[in-house]
Amino acid sequence: MxxxxxxxxxxxxxxxxxxxxxxxxxxxxxxxxxxxxxxxxxxxxxxxxxxxxxxxxxxxxxxxxxxxxxxxxxxxxxxxxxxxxxxxxxxxxxxxxxxxxxxxxxxxxxxxxxxxxxxxxxxxxxxxxxxxxxxxxxxxxxxxxxxxxxxxxxxxxxDINDNAPEFLNGPYHATVPEMSILGTSVTNVTATDADDPVYGNSAKLVYSILEGQPYFSIEPETAIIKTALPNMDREAKEEYLVVIQAKDMGGHSGGLSGTTTLTVTLTDVNDNPPKFAQSLYHFSVPEDVVLGTAIGRVKANDQDIGENAQSSYDIIDGDGTALFEITSDTQAQDGVIRLRKPLDFETKKSYTLKVEAANIHIDPRFSGRGPFKDTATVKIVVEDADEPPVFSSPTYLLEVHENAALNSVIGQVTARDPDITSSPIRFSIDRHTDLERQFNINADDGKITLATPLDRELSVWHNITIIATEIRNHSQISRVPVAIKVLDVNDNAPEFAAEYEAFLCENGKPGQVIQTVSAMDKDDPKNGHYFLYSLLPEMVNNPNFTIKKNEDNSLSILAKHNGFSRQKQEVYLLPIVISDSGNPPLSSTSTLTIRVCGCSNDGVVQSCNVEAYVLPIGLSMGALIAILACIILLLVIVVLFVTLRRHKNEPLIIKDDEDVRENIIRYDDEGGGEEDTEAFDIATLQNPDGINGFLPHDRRGLLRGIPENAA
CATH class of the missing domain: 2.60.40.60 (Cadherins)
Structure with missing residues (x-):
């Protein structure tokens, strides 16, 4: 040069x-x-x-x-x-x-x-x-x-031609889709020449390709690079190195030149279908495998890359379509076969599936080449496994009457070993579910018996768990829930639903409802409760009160006459007999307390005490308070007087030689028993109304609930 x-x-x-x-x-x-x-x-x-x-x-x-x-x-x-x-x-x-x-x-x-x-x-x-x-x-x-x-x-x-062309931005990189048609533009490169562009041809550049033919061509003046061969295949060759020359003096002899390199990469298009690596796959799986477990993987290879190589997998045929499923692993680009439903070696020992792999992204330019999919056959062999016992039912519901005898059979559970070499089964109760040990089970036949008495009113349901264990392999066990419902029997008598206390107005009218009462029964009969009400036989002809059954299963107590007086009798006790409709029927007696009270003209209770009745009518509340204050003052004066007198009589100094213990009073007399209680009625102290003599004559009869002249 x-x-x-x-x-x-x-x-x-x-x-x-x-x-x-x-x-x-x-x-x-x-x-x-x-x-x-x-x-x-x-x-x-x-x-x-x-x-x-x-x-x-x-x-x-x-x-x-x-x-x-x-x-x-x-x-x-x-x-x-x-x-x-x-x-x-x-x-x-x-x-x-x-x-x-x-x-x-x-x-x-x-x-x-x-x-x-x-x-x-x-x-x-x-x-x-x-x-x-x-x-x-x-x-x-x-x-x-x-x-x-x-x-x-x-x-x-x-100027003279003393500067060679230079590619300032080289080396260059460009991409073009594979399978592009002839003449597809790839890129253009530009060289610069420091010589004078207006004088002579020193800066007139002509471009040519020194290396990279016959795959690419370049326009001499514009430096636009194009494909020179159609349908270049990325899978055959992905990258090409092109050497480009720029020569000044219009490309004539004696001109200076410069070169650069262009790396052309063919980008992928989806021009290849997926293809399974093998046409037949074999897998084996134990029958006790957990649902959702991956059984095996199949893979369809695709010469394309990226999303063009992505395929979806499906099971399109076979005798195991209901038991197996296949999912696509986007990372590994393969199909994962998983178990959907339980397997049973004793029922079916093998399955055959036909799986398909199909491209997800199809390029319409190449759709005419054929289907972008492939199929393969999958054979799955089921292996025998030692399975736990299987109960005849997933749950059991038993019923037993609450008065059932001890050791009576209330139900039975059954289980079997599903394996070909069947093992005997032993049954037991999970005592964590039967802490009170109310039930037992026969280990051989699964019969459940009653161990302790039942009471429906305490607990209606008992939930226990039964365990079935293979005798040959104690590690193979199964559990089943058993719900025991306690059925009702008529073993509770009815009684008042609450502690009732009735009030009777002195100015009441005959036939007036004094009180409405209802009953309750702890039992639960199938047809509901129906109660019968009655008075004691000796009080059927009661002169003061009568009863009336209501449609809502309640009872109303009515007054037979008017003119009741607190001075005459303040309290009445009315025994009522309540019977249920069970088999056999049960009954009980409940006593209703009726108090005679003073009421206003519109029937509002004002006072039920006899003392309030005998007070002067004209005495105001202020006068009553003043009288009460005087009484309290007199009591205080009396107490002070007695206290001062006692202190006056006592010696101020206790002699040293006196034994204080000698001052203790000993009382060893025994009480008189029932005679003393009859001689002194303590109820009089508890109820001041007794002073005026308005209580029943026989207090003992009142305590027993049935006075002599109660009604």
Whole structure:
């Protein structure tokens, strides 16, 4: 490459050197009337200079030269003659001195102050600086006074082809879909050339491919790269290396060139169907495998990648479609066969499935190639396993009457060993579910018996767990829940639903309802409760009260007459017999307490005490309070008097020789028993109403609940 560049420079420089040697003589010998003057506007003069000349009013005088150029990169033993400055004021007497100033004056360009010859003393690079602006001036040699105003001119650096094209952004990478048609655009690359694009062909680039054919082509001027072969297959070759050349001088001989690389990657399209690695798969699975367990995996390979290789798996046929399912593993791109329902070796020992793998993303451009799917056969063999016993029912419901005899059979559970080599079964009760040990079970036949009495009113349901264990393998056990319902029998008599207390107004009317009562029974008959109410036989002809059965299974107590008086009798006790409808029926007697009270005219109870009845009617509440305060004051005075009198009679000093224990009073008399209780009625103290004699005569009869004249 350096040798070629040297030859090119010699070819270019030879005529130019000859031109520059003859140019000063031609310029100097030019007639005056053909020379350009500053007053007429020299091509190298500027408007500012013309304005200065018009001010000086100088005519027919000025600088004479042609456009100056200098080739870049020229190097020789002597400085390069760029041009010569000359003014028409110079008669050749050597009294004029030329002065040069501006860009590069004295460093790059040097002037002969006598002849006006300008030389380039340094090697120039147009790509570094394309032109230089300098100022020329002619002065008197002796006085240094300017003979003409200064004038600017330009020295242009002429380009030579000294820069090779460069790909500044290389190396390049591009992608194109596989199976693309011929001429599909891949990318374009651009090279730059530092040479002058407007002078010659130094920067005129032509592109070509040095390596990468016949797969790709490039347009020489635009550098657009296209596919040169149709239907390139990524699965055959995915990546191509293309070497691209850019050559200046329009691609002609002697031009400089630069290269870069382009890596073209074929992107995947879905042009391949999935394909199972084998047409037949064999799997085995124990019959006791847990539901949802993965039995095996099948895989359909796809030469495509990414989403184009994704496939979905399905079971499309076979005798195990209800027992097995297949799911797609998106990570491993295979199908996982799982168990949906329990297996039974004794029922069926093998299954055959037909599975299908199909692409999820189909490219319509290749759909005509055929179905993008594949099928395979899967055979699954069921292996025998030692299974636990199986109960005849998943749950049991037993019923037993609460009066069932001990050790009576209330039900039975059964279980079997499902294995071919059947093992005997033993039954037991999980005592964590029967802490009170109310039930037993026969270990051989599973009959459940009653161990303790039952009471439905305490617990209606009993939930226990029965365990079945294989005798040959105690680790094989099964459990089943057993719910035992206790059935009701009529073993509870009815009674009042609450503790009732009735109030009877003295001014009440005959037939008035005094109280309504209802009954309750702890039993639970199938047809509901129905109660019968009655009075004791000896009180059927009760002169004061009567009873009436209501439709809602309740009872109303009515007064037979009016004129009840608290002074005559304050409390009445009415025994009522309540019977149920059980088989056999049960009954009990409950006593209703009826109090006679004073009521207002509209029947509102005001007072039920006899003392309130005998108080003077005109006595106000304030008077009652005053009387009560006086009584309390008198009691306080009496207590104080007694206390002071007792302290007065007691000696103030206890003698030392007295034994305090001698002051203890001993009382060893025994009580009189029932005679004492009859002699002194303590109930009188508990109820002050007894003082006035309005209680029943026989208190013992009241305590027993049935007085002599209760009603």
């Amino acid at each position: 350096p040798e070629r560049l040297a030859e090119t420079l010699v070819d270019l420089w030879t005529p130019l050197i000859i031109l520059w040697i003859t140019l000063p003589t031609c310029v100097y010998m030019a007639p005056m009337n053909q020379a350009h003057t500053l007053t007429t506007g020299s091509p190298l003069g500027l408007s500012r200079q013309s304005e200065e000349l018009r001010i000086l009013n100088r005519s027919k005088r000025g600088w004479v030269w042609n456009q100056m150029f200098v080739l870049e990169e020229f190097s020789g033993p002597e400085p390069i003659l760029v041009g010569r400055l000359h003014t028409d004021l110079d008669p050749g007497s050597k009294k004029i001195k030329y002065i040069l100033s501006g860009d590069g004056a004295g460093t790059i360009f040097q002037i002969n102050d006598i002849t006006g010859d300008i030389h380039a003393i340094k090697r120039l690079d147009r790509e570094e600086k394309a032109e230089y602006t300098l100022t020329a001036q002619a002065v008197d040699w002796e006085t240094n006074k300017p003979l003409e105003p200064p004038s600017e001119f330009i020295i242009k650096v002429q």
